[in-house]
Amino acid sequence: MLTRIDHIGIACRNLDETVEFYRSTYGFEVHHTEVNEEQGVREAMLKINGTSDGAASYLQLLEPIREDSPVGKWLAKNGEGVHHIAFGTADVDADAAAIRDKGVRVLYDEPRTGSMGSRITFLHPKDCHGVLTELVTSATEH
Ligand code: V0V
Ligand code: CO
Numbered sequence: 001m002l003t004r005i006d007h008i009g010i011a012c013r014n015l016d017e018t019v020e021f022y023r024s025t026y027g028f029e030v031h032h033t034e035v036n037e038e039q040g041v042r043e044a045m046l047k048i049n050g051t052s053d054g055a056a057s058y059l060q061l062l063e064p065i066r067e068d069s070p071v072g073k074w075l076a077k078n079g080e081g082v083h084h085i086a087f088g089t090a091d092v093d094a095d096a097a098a099i100r101d102k103g104v105r106v107l108y109d110e111p112r113t114g115s116m117g118s119r120i121t122f123l124h125p126k127d128c129h130g131v132l133t134e135l136v137t138s139a140t141e142h
Helices: 015-026 070-078 092-101
Strands: 002-011 030-036 041-050 056-064 081-089 119-123 133-137
Touching (some): 015 030, 015 041, 015 056, 056 070, 070 081, 081 092, 092 119, 092 133
Antiparallel strands (some): 002 081, 030 041, 041 056, 119 133
């Protein structure tokens, strides 16, 4: 069951400048940063609020580390902006399987490693009315 908006993924060209914008404009502080080589991103998680399922909602700021990565390709075509939304679930395997059974393309056979030790997969934007959609089980849930 999808129980929260885990994060909104925002593509940016310069992570440090974008972090500073969110800090100075809204007062959001960096909760966590990491490089995800497999996904081709350097990212910062800004925690917005805790959620009723015991997890939290974040903004995920994403700077590509390679031009041919998903975020690099998307930035070249669209410029900076909202790249994906992520729904949180205690069981990404079960939810991904159920959604695949409805005819939506799930991009990975098995969930991969996401931010802060989470397990993630993606649904194809063309099957989701133009929205790249991620499913996340946080490290605290698995
Ligand atoms: C591409 N398209 C999108 C899109 N990216 N539509 C909405 N939102 C996006 N973000 C559209 C694009 O405009 C094309 O439509 C069509 O899909 C094919 O796009 P493409 O440019 O040819 O790119 P592809 O097909 O090579 O790759 C698209 C996919 C790729 C979605 C398959 O981006 C992917 O594998 N994404 C999942 C991984 C990812 O995004 N990782 C970065 C975040 P037209 O022009 O043909 O109509 S990592 C992350 O979130 C982490 C680590 C975390 O949360 O923990
Ligand atoms: Co994400």
